[in-house]
Amino acid sequence: MRDRGADDIPIGRAPDGRRQALVKLLWIGIWLLYLGAPVSDLTGGGHSAAVTAAAAAGLTVFVVTYLTLVFFRTNTPPRPERWIYRVLAGLAALSVLLSATLGASWLVLFVYVTVACGATLPPARSRWAVPGVTALLAGVGAWVDSGRELYPALIIPSLLGGFAMVGIKQLISTMAELREARETVAHLATTEERLRLARDLHDLLGHSLSLITLKSELAGRMLPDRPDDAAQQVADIERVSRQALVDVREAVSGYRRPTLAAELAAARAVLASAGISARLHTVERVPGLAPIGEGALAWALREAVTNVVRHSAARTCVVALDTAGGTARLTVSDDGRGPAADHRAGNGLTGLTERLIVAGGSLRTERAGDGGFRLTATVPLDAEWVAAEAAGAAGGQG
Secondary structure, eight states, X not given: OOOOOTTOOOTTSOOSSHHHHHHHHHHHHHGGGGGHHHHHHHHTTOSOHHHHHHHHXXXXXXXXXXXXXXXXXXXXXXXXXXXXXXXXXXXXXXXXXXXXXXXXXXXXXXXXHHHHHHHHSOHHHHHHHHHHHHXXXXXXXXXXXXXXXXXXXXXXXXHHHHXXXXXXXXXXXXXXXXXXXXXXHHHHHHHHHHHHHHHHHHHHHHHHHHHHHHHHHHHHHHTTTOHHHHHHHHHHHHHHHHHHHHHHHHHHHTOOOOOHHHHHHHHHHHHHHTTOEEEEEOOSOXXXXXXXXXXXXXXXXXXXXXXXXXXXXXXXXXXXXXXXXXXXXXXXXXXXXXXXXXXXXXXXXXXXXXXXXXXXXXXXXXEOTTSSEEEEEEEEOOHHHHHHHHHHHHHHXX
């Protein structure tokens, strides 16, 4: 996205700086060239000095008022101030007065009144004001233009100019909404990225720090009687710490997506270190499981095993992964003390639920049959793969 330069005029906004103001004034001032007819009438010598001076003053007031309205009041609220209606009515009255007293050359002022109505009034009201002013132009023109030559040529420009400004107003409103929507999307994207990073860091550090804590406790109990075993635990702590650092860097970079195979191996090691018997009933590969679904199940396995180690006081943990009904289902259960009656989901389960929803899946937690805790994460398999499998099965039966 390019930066806004000094010559870019923010549509519907007050100019920012003197240079933008001059550029916008130049664009508005170009259309004042159509005032050539009344100016020529003033300079042609067909009126007395007093009439010419009064007409010049009236034309000056008209032009200054018109420029002020269009320059500053293009972006109006849904209900503009009452003084705007009074000013527009004054411009219309001044146009009637000058045209009625000085002749058909001044009928062009009505075109500027319709443009001002389109620029300063809400679309719902300018749609009526523009035809109204044009009708006033037709009526005054029928009175002052005996030849019926000038005022018909002004009716179409009056309608087109007024409704063109109505269209520009709609464009301004749409652009303002798009700017607001873009800012909202950017804010939501930032918020979502923060949530993603928070989930990743919680899952990564919660798992790694739990393992480090366990191994530190083991090393402490082994000293001083079993220094070799304690040294092995310290070496494991160093390895886990280094891996945690790598994982955090990858998570911050946004490139890390865990795999089921890696998390199953890590789960076996963590459970063994905690003295919990692991029973893994899984398949080596889940056909039809998309990478985003595998990543969500891998995070679910990591969070579940971490909670088992930290909170369950279990002796056995059972991990099952299977497919049924076009979905892949991961179940992690233990025989520990289970959740309390007033248990509420923490940050880990909340973040895990969000991950699974993004992958099109769901999370269910409940008390296990033997009194422990059971976590079930489900994600859909690839729809094309499921359809192909169903077609193959139907063909085989045929």
